[in-house]
Amino acid sequence: MAQWEGVSEFVAVAQFGSFTAAANKLGSTVVKVSRRVSQLEQRLGVKLLHRTTRKVTLTEAGRVYFGQCKHLVEGLENAELAVTQMQSEPRGVLKVTAPVTYGEKYVAPLAHRFLQQYPQVDLDLNLTNQTLDLVDSGIDVAIRLGRLQDSTLIAKRLGERQLLVCAAPDYLAEHGEPQTLAQLIQHQCLVGSVDVWRFSEQGSGKALRVSGRIRCNSGVALLDAACAGLGLVQLPEYYVADRIASGALQEVLTEYRDEREGIWAVYTPNRNLSAKVRLFIDFLAESLAG
Structure with a gap:
């Protein structure tokens, strides 16, 4: 088996162009991956990688070796995955990231229910509004909202969200309710x-720049400002639905609602998803279907 030592590490580094990303994929450390690749180079008597502080690239010999080894490693991974998926229970650490508010309200509770069904699965949930790199962070599933940017990832649509413009009744009583998009310039807009x-106007999407006294990167804070009567706010419906139902907020400009946006589970391309990832995505899709 000495011929296999360092091969998986080399293939992972070659695929991702990074020792850090390779270590995350393999569940190892940068030091261990680097040492294994160095030992492989010594055994072969050739240099496979050009290493600099900024990037890792393949040598000519490395390209040839990678072309031959890639399919062998993939075949071994697929064989192991096929066997492990025969187990009735998925297992291992499931790494998930989601936006903070949506994650707190929906993803976390559903993930906890998922863990109750599958006791051999552990959860590492990172709630952040930053768009994390799935490979560098070793993340299995990212929940993303709205328009997707990264076309190299695979996305499964879980549901939809709607952006609503709202204000407190007291604010509308004092400043009037806007009837057209042009009238927004006369109002205090709470900026995210x-x-x-x-918006959508006559069937076409329209982006409108707004301004006001308050700018904040927290939807919860903007919601509080709107309820306090400080201006209009545009937020997804899961922020404001309860406040609209209670009368604390009133939706305006309803005829200019933008098209509904997707809620997505995003993951890296992989011929065979692990059982825990596949089941978790299916669980989310079924739970959020409404």
């Missing part, structure tokens, strides 16, 4: 991380 609100 971007100062562009999205």
Whole structure:
């Protein structure tokens, strides 16, 4: 088996162009991966990788060796995965990331129910509004909202969200209710991380730049400001639905609602998803179907 030592590590580094990403994929450490690759190079008597502080690239010999070894490693991984998926229970650590508020309200509770069904699965849940790199962070599934940017990932649609413009009744009584998009310039708009609100007008999407006294990157804080009567806010419905139902907020500009956006489970391309990842995505899709 000496011929296999370092091969998986080399193939992972070659695929991702990074010792860190390779270590995350293999569940190892950068030091161990680097040592195994160095030992492989010594055994073969050739240099497989060009290493700099900024990037890792293949030598000519490395390209040839990678072309021959890649399919062998994939075949071994597929064989192992086929056997492990024969187990009735998925197992191992499931690494998930999701936006903070949506994650707290929906993803975390559903993940906890998933763990109750599958006691051999452990959860590592990172709630952040940053778009994390799945490979570098070793993440199995990312929950993303709205328009997707990275076309290299695979996405499964879990549900939809709707952006709503709302204000407190007291604010509307004092300042009037806007009837057209042009009238927004007369109002205090509570601005989030971007100062562009999205609408649909006569069947076409429209982006409108807004301004106001308050700018904040927290939807919860903007919701509180809107309820306090400080201006109009545009937020996804899961932020404001309860407040609208209670009368604390009132939706405006309903005829200009933007098209509904997707809620996605995103993961890296893989011919065979592990049981825990496949079952978790299916569980989310079924639970969020409504």
